[in-house]
Amino acid sequence: MSTEATTVREVPLPRSAPSSRGVDARGVAAFVDALENTPGVEPHSLLVLRHGDVVAEGWWAPFRPDRPHLLYSLSKSFTATALGFAVAEGLVDLDATVLSYFPEFDAEITDDRSRRVLVRHVAAMASGHREETLDRAVADPSGDVVKGFLRIRPDAEPGTLFCYNQPCTFSVAAVVQRAAGQGLLEFLRPRLFEPLGVDPANLGWLRDGQHREIGFSGFHAPTELVAKLGKLYLQNGSWDGRQVLPAGWVAEATRSHIDNASFNDNPDWQQGYGFQFWIARHGYRGDGAYGQFCVVLPEQDAVVAITSQSPDMQAVLDAAWEHLLPALSGDLPADAAEHDAALAARLGSLALAPLEGPPVADGEFTPATGSRPASLTAVRVAGGELVLHDSGQELRAAIGHGAWADSGPLAVSGAGTRVDVRFAETPHLLHLDLADGRFTGRWETEPLHAPALATLRRPE
Structure with missing residues (x-):
């Protein structure tokens, strides 16, 4: 596949009134109310898609539609998408060991469990470690996170234990970049960004000291790309009649591969884990620290994309289940068009409160x-x-x-x-x-x- 740089025309998602897609605007408004009035939640942007169209969108000033936002661990779902392309093209084998992609480490990685960690294990956060290993992997004298990670003996047999562990995703990203001979952004450009009508010039990804995109975090992107990713997965990898991402990969990445019921006390983090996607009480999602969300709801044929500064991420999902799910039932009031107009006006005037008072003295x-x-x-x-x-x-x-x-x-x-x-x-x-x-x-x-x-x- 050619990766020559070309100018990419930004193609926005189609827009429709909520009621034309069976969405009750009152429920969306109630969801916005909840986001604005729940402690530990500060929304920055919201896009709601139904039947492929954006039916509600808003940015809380000073945030804007064109402005990229740091996605933190929602970056992982984009890394998984890169892995899907690499697997489909025969560049990466899920059942190969991580070590096999870094033969220069072979003599120094002597632990039997570390040598048995497969690509599918790290994709599912199932390397066998019981605790986060990032600090230890980064501190490795070699300066290579993959090498440092493989030097840490797993506590259990790989594939048997869930642990949310950043070097797992870093390894996925590093394997793809090694196999493809290019960075994640460059690799994804002709495969994901161009087909979805996304200009890569507005994207960025944090890199390590070896100039590799770190994979587990650090991706900056506008909210509309988050929504497009969700729509691509909702449509089983199809986009405008073209199979962009193999449907088999979508199904594999978004099913539970490992039990995570004891991960924490939040119910939407206990339903299982796929390949860098969380299984939720409703649908599945990618998410990132402080409330970056790409929620995919296959039963409702809907996607919800959110950026925010929200330490209480469970509260965001609780509000979605309470207000958005009923709004997607198709049960609309007779005056639905009036509620559509009221919601559009409300979403068009969103803002985070500035400071009020006398000017700041020099x-x-x-x-x-x-x-x-x-x-x-x-x-x-x-x-x-x-x-x-x-x-x-x-x-x-x-x-x-x-x-x-x-x-x-x-x-x-x-x-x-x-x-x-x-x-x-x-x-x-x-x-x-x-x-x-x-x-x-x-x-x-x-x-x-x-x-x-x-x-x-x-x-x-």
């Missing part, structure tokens, strides 16, 4: 004890502009007064002695309190990859 500030992140060494406010000194770099952004000032990857609002900084290509919000020449920084949700602030955006 000043220079140094960190107070315990301020986060520790890498932020100075803050300056001058003429309505915020300047952050972090990790040897300088970030500048306008400060919105009673609004969010959008400065590329930053959206900032300030009032009095408080400035809120949204890293708007990620879920994250940094609160800055300024007083007496000192600042105290506090994350609303702390970035998981602990990067310099300048890297909290789509990787180039």
